[in-house]
Amino acid sequence: MKKILLLLVLCFNVVFSKSFENTIFDYAHLASASNNVDILVSSSISPQSYVFYTSKPYPKISLEVFEKALKLQNLKLAFTGDFYYVYEPGKDNNMTSFQKSVIDKDKNLRYIKLKNNSYDDIANLLSMYDINSTYLYRSNAVTFLCDDFIYSHIKSSIDDLDNMDLPQLKFKITILETNLDFLKEKGSKLSSLFQGNPIKDFHLFVNLITIPYNSQNNIVSSDKKGFYSTLNFLENQRITRIVSNPFLLARSNTEVFFSSVQNIPFLKNSTSVSDTRVSQNTSYDYRDVGLQVTLKPVIIGDKVDFSLHLIVEDLLSNSNLTPVTSKKELKSSYTLKKGELLVLSGINKVTNTNYTSGIPYLKDIWFLGNLFKIQRKETNNSVLTLSIEVF
Missing domain, CATH: 3.55.50 (Phage tail protein beta-alpha-beta fold)
Incomplete structure (x- = not known):
């Protein structure tokens, strides 16, 4: 059987x-x-x-x-x-x-009305078939020429791309400036000031902000509340100043930009010659000097890959309308999970300030005015810290 x-x-x-x-x-x-x-x-x-x-x-x-x-x-x-x-x-x-x-004779004009802002992705798809397309912004539609066979293959892909919503997230950016000269003046008094602070990981966050080269990790995953509490404490003690704290909403694969700058005039001279006569024209150009941040995220589930372009410019001198500036620039890429916080510090900043005081009117007299005024130059050393939280 x-x-x-x-x-x-x-x-x-x-x-x-x-x-x-x-x-x-x-x-x-x-x-x-x-x-x-x-x-x-x-x-x-x-x-x-x-x-x-x-x-x-x-x-x-x-x-x-x-x-x-x-x-x-x-x-x-x-x-x-x-x-x-x-x-x-x-x-x-x-x-x-x-x-x-x-x-080529059988190519027909195709008109597809889009539901979302998806033309860039659709144009990339059409380029794979060597198809040129045109975007009609008034009707949010795309037009192109192709035969029935190609159209039958790409129509469903176009619909899929158009129905796909791009994910978005929020960046919380905090820009800090810590006075290094003040820290040196305090010296040993800082130990008693910081001693017994109830904030969890307080000393870790202080080092991360003021002495970043002592910290091995600059990503805060869990105790973000403790980090922000440390910032408030340092600001109340006039050790750290929060320069700006914006929230930026960003879509995946789309750039967002933020700047905190001064608009500085630059003297510009131009010389022209006409009929053997030389004339000189004076004008002014304006330039942004400060901190500029550009972010471009790519969102994949709970993970965020983003590129960072950071520019920091300092005004070293602004005498005689010929300002002298310094520039620091960083281009890098990072990966964070939603809810994590990245801290970038160690960006040194030097600010030179000229003070003039004296007897009104008399101090403005040419040559003799120096007898009635006092000029003082002050240099401040500080460190900038940039924190970026994604959620």
Whole structure:
């Protein structure tokens, strides 16, 4: 009895594992019947050179499956407007001339009204097919030329891209300035000032802000409340000043920009010569000097990859309307999880300030005015800290 059952099982396996051999002509006929379209095969193709195997004698084969099977055999499928044509690329001269004379004529103007701001992604998709497109901003639509075969392939992809909402997040940026000269003046008094502070990881956050080279990790994952409490404490003690604290809403793969700057005038002289006469014109250019931050996030689930472009410019001197500035620039990329906070510190800043005081009117007299006024120059050393939180 067991032998009979085993024999029956083997027979069923043989029957169901049987594959059916089809030449390219037979396979094209099956695809033609399944989709109710005409499919012609180039006469240059040898039917015995291309064989396809199916698990059923008369399977239903979609045009998409048919085209993919042809690609695996280095064959191509083209739609002529009336029928589909199978050919060998580079070997069918008739197809080359046919593409130039017929296929281009069958291109129709396509108009697709979009639901979202998705044109950039759709334009990239169309460029893969060497299709130029135009965006109609009044109707939020895209137009392009293509034949029916290409259109049938890309229409569903265009709909998918248009229905896909880009994720967005918030950046919380905090810009701090810590007075290093004040820290030096306090000296040993800081120990008693910081001692016994109840904030968790207080000393870690203080070092991260004021002495960053002593810290091995600049990403805060859990105790963000303690970090911000430390900032408030340092600000109340006049050790640290919060320069700015903006919230920026950003979409995935879209840049956001923030700046905290001074608009400084620069003296600009130009000389012109006309009829042997030389004239000099004076004008002013204005330039932003300060801190500029550009962020570009790519959101993948709870993970955020973002590029950071940071520019810090300091005004060293502004005498005689010829300001002298210094510039520091950083371009880098980071990866954070939503809810994490990145702290960038160690950006040294030197500020020179000239003070003039004296007796009114008398101090402004040319040459003699120096007897009635006092000039003092003050240099402040500080360190900038930039914290970026994503959520």
